[in-house]
Amino acid sequence: MISIEQLCKVYQTKDRKIIGVDNVTMTVEKGEIFGIVGYSGAGKSTLLRCINILERPTSGKVTLDGIDLLSLSPKELRTARQSIGMIFQGFHLAISKTVLENVAFALKASKVARAERKRRALELLDLVGLSDKANQYPAQLSGGQKQRVSIARALANNPKMLLCDEATSALDPNTTQSILKLLKKINRELGLTIVLITHEMEVVKEICNRCAVMEEGRIVEEGKTYDMFAHPQNALTKRFIQTVLDFNLPKELLERSKGTIVHMKFTGEIAGESVVSDLLQNYDVRGNILHGKVDYIQNKALGTFVIELTGEDKEVQQAIESVNEKVEVEVLPHDRSIHHSAAGAE
Known part of the structure; x- marks a missing residue:
């Protein structure tokens, strides 16, 4: 379980302060798929990066399974981050490494032996349906295949949680559906908690147990996905839902x-x-x-x-x-x- 309490992130420019995340409090339960939806600039990516302290919050608290991440030393935080996998819209693959090497690289950083790295990487490629692509390079893959490699890499260290930053935004609708099915499979088979940010309410409808809507750094509505679709309260939530049920x-x-x-x-x-x-x-x-x-x-x-x-x-x-x-x-x-x-x- 991850708990966020009164989280704020403020950026100081030369002329003014910019509020990225504004007093957010929320809880993501173990084993659920939680969606955070909002338009560009709503603060959802900043919030996601604060969860694993890639962005250090200005104030507030982030707790993972009872551990206050903000209280950890740099070394302890690096260890704790191994419990949090992350995938991005832009894939972030090393173009000079094979698919197998990209997945195994995360294990190398954790000082896993070479033979075990290969075994684990092949196991993960089988999980994401890319066993036959192990020796190919990212340039030889489609967008959906690249994202599958990213997912396999994010799972390398057996994380408890997977953070997805607009993971399907660069993909066509059919490929998006296949990636969402894969994420649901991972959630079901591995019991992995998934936090997914998106600007597409269709993605939330397809995969999320619960969701939150963000605007100007704040969460304006939160609840079970079905309840949000059936009985939205906030005007922004209603606009998002209209994009799906209109x-x-x-x-x-x-x-x-x-x-x-x-x-x-x-x-x-x-x-x-x-x-x-x-x-x-x-x-x-x-x-x-x-x-x-x-x-x-x-x-x-x-x-x-x-x-x-x-x-x-x-x-x-x-x-x-x-x-x-x-x-x-x-x-x-x-x-x-x-x-x-x-x-x-x-």
């Missing part, structure tokens, strides 16, 4: 519609029930489906559904009230463009 209804469609347009949000087990079908059967209304989608976050369903209801006003109102007992309902006006998500309107 749907647009054309203004012309809304203006042409004669009935009542209803946006419904389904969470948890209710997403699998026949709510809309029951509504149309039990009330004297007609339904025109305008949008429907179900996403799965941490294996739990989160659905959004937009339907135009027509019929007598009393029947429509009763139908809406009956549905509102089971799901979150919003009646949408006809005179505006819609940019809603499953999170609802801001």
